[in-house]
Amino acid sequence: DAGVTQSPTHLIKTRGQQVTLRCSPKSGHDTVSWYQQALGQGPQFIFQYYEEEERQRGNFPDRFSGHQFPNYSSELNVNALLLGDSALYLCASSLPGLGYSTGELFFGEGSRLTVL
Amino acid sequence: AQSVTQLGSHVSVSEGALVLLRCNYSSSVPPYLFWYVQYPNQGLQLLLKYTTGATLVKGINGFEAEFKKSETSFHLTKPSAHMSDAAEYFCAVSQGNNAGNMLTFGGGTRLMVKP
Numbered sequence: 001d002a003g004v005t006q007s008p009t010h011l012i013k014t015r016g017q018q019v020t021l022r023c024s025p026k027s028g029h030d031t032v033s034w035y036q037q038a039l040g041q042g043p044q045f046i047f048q049y050y051e052e053e054e055r056q057r058g059n060f061p062d063r064f065s066g067h068q069f070p071n072y073s074s075e076l077n078v079n080a081l082l083l084g085d086s087a088l089y090l091c092a093s094s095l096p097g098l099g100y101s102t103g104e105l106f107f108g109e110g111s112r113l114t115v116l
Numbered sequence: 117a118q119s120v121t122q123l124g125s126h127v128s129v130s131e132g133a134l135v136l137l138r139c140n141y142s143s144s145v146p147p148y149l150f151w152y153v154q155y156p157n158q159g160l161q162l163l164l165k166y167t168t169g170a171t172l173v174k175g176i177n178g179f180e181a182e183f184k185k186s187e188t189s190f191h192l193t194k195p196s197a198h199m200s201d202a203a204e205y206f207c208a209v210s211q212g213n214n215a216g217n218m219l220t221f222g223g224g225t226r227l228m229v230k231p
Contacts, residue, residue, distance in 0.1 A: 045219065105219060107152075
């Protein structure tokens, strides 16, 4: 049973560029969340997708956007990259439905973004 | 709003010694509480969770944690540290079903185990 998979694992961009990160959830999961983990810090919630819609959003600017596809996979897009966007971006999936869960998330290994 | 405070960004113990990692939370509703572990260059793995019921919860790799509502704490312990326990540990809180899985994490505690 494949867990949460993310791609790419590492990437380097320059300021002002745009980046797209991809995530496939664990089999049987339909809810995908994205977190940003800056170096030496805990993960911070970016947003969550369920039924192809953004359901919740953390305190991140509109430069951060996402998408969920019918097969539940998801993309995170960041426009106009800043140096401060350098971080590990973690995707997490969870059991079906927003209202049916104990809150447990299954995380991928992340995409490490470096902005120069 | 909810928040998590992990006391001590770095904890060092000797192999075989007790491990104690501290976590305090704030939440306006009964919380769900979690401990995750992160090994270098990897994602987060769930160690244990408290949702309802018994306040002492056991997790993987010999770890356990106790939910103390009066102290708003959820400290993680392990009786005897192994070298393989060296990692970053994160405490997290969610508001259960009302929050649809959104977790608020603490800043993490790096556990170092000395031979």
